[in-house]
Amino acid sequence: MIQLDQAKVRHVSMKLKKPFQTVNGLVVTRDTLIVEVYDRDGRVGYGECVAFSDPFYSPETTTTAWDQLKNFLLPMLNKKKLKHPSEVDDIFSGVKGHQMAKASVETAIWDLYAKQQGQPLKEVLGGVRDEVESGVVLSLMDDIEEQVAEYNKKGYKRFKLKVQKGKERETIERVKNVVTDTPIMFDGNGMYGPEDMLHLTQLDDLDLLMIEQPFRTDDYYYHNQLKTQMKTPISLDESIESDHDAFQAIELEACDNINVKLGRVGGYQQALNIHGYAKVAGMPLWCGGMLETGIGRAHNVALASLEQFTLPGDLSESERYWEEDIIKQPFKVKKGCVKVPDKPGIGVTVNEKLLDKRTIRSFDHVF
Known part of the structure; x- marks a missing residue:
């Protein structure tokens, strides 16, 4: 049993070394959402919502994802007894679209699960x-x-x-x-x-x-x-x-x-x-x-x-x-x-100090 305890969603802003230009838009500062899910033993899994600030790539944006995570997706996991992260896809299937918001939670849970198993996510x-x-x-x-x-x-x-x-x-x-x-x-x-x-x-x-x-x-x-x-x-x-x-x-x-x-x-x-x-x-x-x-x-x-x-x-x-x-x-x-990282989960260590510095807003959710 995965036993989710709480989650934190951060709106993070990071300036690119060089602007990135496509025919659809110019990205100078990359705003993204970082999702952290915790179990009762304090282990944390990380996911990232890759929606952009503007809807030039897809209908999703950091704003729509923030709303979905706060008001719909995370609450849908309340009191759910997850045995495996593959179950999250089915739980979220009742919500139309919002793939990037869904993925940010689901991938975080996969990371947490792999850490609980003591295995690399690979x-x-x-x-x-x-x-x-x-x-x-x-x-x-x-x-x-x-x-x-x-x-x-x-x-x-x-x-x-x-x-x-x-x-x-x-x-x-x-x-x-x-x-x-x-x-x-x-x-x-x-x-x-x-x-x-x-x-x-x-x-x-x-x-x-x-x-x-x-x-x-x-x-x-x-x-x-x-x-x-x-x-x-x-x-x-x-x-x-x-x-x-x-x-x-x-x-x-x-x-x-x-x-x-x-x-x-x-x-x-x-x-x-x-x-x-x-x-x-x-x-x-x-x-x-x-x-x-x-x-x-x-x-x-x-x-x-x-x-x-x-x-x-x-x-x-x-x-x-x-x-x-x-x-x-x-x-x-x-x-x-x-x-490919060979440590448990995604296999990288998050720089919490820098993450805090780049966070411009956040909210917590208790399962």
């Missing part, structure tokens, strides 16, 4: 890797050549580019001039329409690792059509908000691989279900990033240790985004890989 989840391959994301504001050269020295296994419509080839070729053998992909961020089908197929000669989410979130049809016309693999990101979405995407042949983000799909149980479908279908997975702190990154690394996560994920090291992370052992990339 082992509890069934992970098979001691280290995971790391890719890096370059924003529209990055000095492409300079950044690529720097990250190439660290051995990153893949470069993901944010691009502007009509300037994809120019951006990709600038990167290819610096590195010749590191796989390159670009993120469409859903900015293309059916009228861009020919334009996208004309990029097939660039020998990309993949094109991520070219069309709208709800558009399985045009993703399928593009997939049949290109040899370049098509990846789905924002389209996959649940295990059912992943099942449909696989059955409708709308993609060649799936980017799994814990926050976007609602937590580990949904991610594990997606992993099961992908394994049966023989479909590669990879772990996406959401400008997380070290807490969220630790969860991502544990997820990426699962068998079907065979493509490099958005798992760059802590110093890529932060002058000082809120964990005491920042993640490092060595020879293009990140080590």
